[in-house]
Amino acid sequence: MCKCINNMYVDILRSLVKCKSITPNSDGAIEYCHDLLTSWGFISKIYNHGPVLNLYAKYGNGNKNICIAGHIDVVPPIGNWSYNPWELTNSNGKLYGRGTNDMKGPLSAALVAIHDYIKNNQHTSISVMLTSDEEVMTDNGMKSLVKELIAHNEKIHYCILSESCSKGNAGEYIKIGCKGSLNIDLTSNGEQCHVASGNNHINNFILLLNNLVNIPLDNGNERFEKSIINITSIDTGNDTRNIVPPSIQAKLNIRFNDNWTHDSLEQYIISKLSNNITCRFQRFGNPFIGASIEYQTKLKYIIERTLNKKVEIGTYGGNSDALSLHDITEVVEIGSPLAQAHIVDEYITIDDMNKLYNIYKAILENL
Numbered sequence: 098m099c100k101c102i103n104n105m106y107v108d109i110l111r112s113l114v115k116c117k118s119i120t121p122n123s124d125g126a127i128e129y130c131h132d133l134l135t136s137w138g139f140i141s142k143i144y145n146h147g148p149v150l151n152l153y154a155k156y157g158n159g160n161k162n163i164c165i166a167g168h169i170d171v172v173p174p175i176g177n178w179s180y181n182p183w184e185l186t187n188s189n190g191k192l193y194g195r196g197t198n199d200m201k202g203p204l205s206a207a208l209v210a211i212h213d214y215i216k217n218n219q220h221t222s223i224s225v226m227l228t229s230d231e232e233v234m235t236d237n238g239m240k241s242l243v244k245e246l247i248a249h250n251e252k253i254h255y256c257i258l259s260e261s262c263s264k265g266n267a268g269e270y271i272k273i274g275c276k277g278s279l280n281i282d283l284t285s286n287g288e289q290c291h292v293a294s295g296n297n298h299i300n301n302f303i304l305l306l307n308n309l310v311n312i313p314l315d316n317g318n319e320r321f322e323k324s325i326i327n328i329t330s331i332d333t334g335n336d337t338r339n340i341v342p343p344s345i346q347a348k349l350n351i352r353f354n355d356n357w358t359h360d361s362l363e364q365y366i367i368s369k370l371s372n373n374i375t376c377r378f379q380r381f382g383n384p385f386i387g388a389s390i391e392y393q394t395k396l397k398y399i400i401e402r403t404l405n406k407k408v409e410i411g412t413y414g415g416n417s418d419a420l421s422l423h424d425i426t427e428v429v430e431i432g433s434p435l436a437q438a439h440i441v442d443e444y445i446t447i448d449d450m451n452k453l454y455n456i457y458k459a460i461l462e463n464l
């Protein structure tokens with residue numbers, strides 16, 4: 098595998114990192130991709146959905162439309178950075194800057210793979226879908242773009258989302274779907290009293306939370322890992338040491354597999370609650386598998402041959418735009434390591450950029 102730096106994808110990445118495209122702002126990034134793709138012969142259109150810019154660009158009129166999808170928005174560069182987050186810094190085999198990993202870097206590699214592929218395959222059909230709102234994922238982002246394309250009867254057969262999703266090294270994980278998500282707010286209500294009185298509803302509430310997180314929801318299945326429940330906040334707002342406060346709130350989240358639905362999970366949680374506890378649910382995304390076995394098998398074969406290494410298939414990680422994309426196409430995520438996303442001094446290695454370029458190009462050539 099080539100160890101050299103491909104100047105073209107470093108140049109594209111440098112231009113994208115310069116855009117302060119904190120969700121939902123494009124700050125020129127969508128426009129830059131539009132101009133680039135247009136100059137390569139794509140018919141590109143930018144859609145305004147609320148404050149979000151979305152892009153769909155298509156090259157050629159082949160029977161099979163293969164799509165590369167992604168987002169140009171990033172999370173804010175909070176924390177103490179050693180590098181300017183808005184300027185690409187190349188140091189010791191790593192490219193630093195906000196979004197280099199998630200996902201301007203993988204996107205740059207994918208764009209150059211497309212560029213190099215269409216040079217030799219002019220009778221093909223390739224498309225690109227981009228949004229500027231993935232990090233918050235309102236209805237204005239990929240969801241609106243997918244609706245728009247369905248309304249215009251656009252057919253996309255296969256999609257690769259170049260998302261930061263890899264469990265290990267770049268490209269070595271094929272993410273084929275996602276668990277569902279349910280937020281739960283619990284409030285325990287009791288009598289405010291003196292701490293010495295021994296009548297404390299908070300103790301019981303903590304026991305309940307302990308049970309909720311320690312009793313397994315399931316053992317997973319052949320499609321998904323097991324469902325998990327996590328506490329993200331416990332709060333009484335009480336600064337004293339001698340008052341038992343009248344209420345305590347906890348926030349929880351469940352990432353669940355297709356052994357469950359939002360309804361069955363909500364019933365399960367309610368069945369565990371005593372009368373003094375109120376709850377509120379917020380549903381987000383059902384569990385889904387976005388790719389047929391045939392598509393998964395093809396991709397696994399192509400990537401393993403490219404990397405000369407075994408790759409894993411699964412549903413590790415959080416929600417992404419695949420949730421919307423699978424309404425219009427078969428979709429998988431293949432990209433950079435999730436562990437390097439959203440960190441201070443975010444980076445992608447040049448080695449990973451090379452790997453991803455080779456993988457995306459091999460997929461376009463062999464799918």
Ligand SMILES: [Zn+2]
Nearest residue numbers: 199200260261
């Ligand atoms: Zn991302």
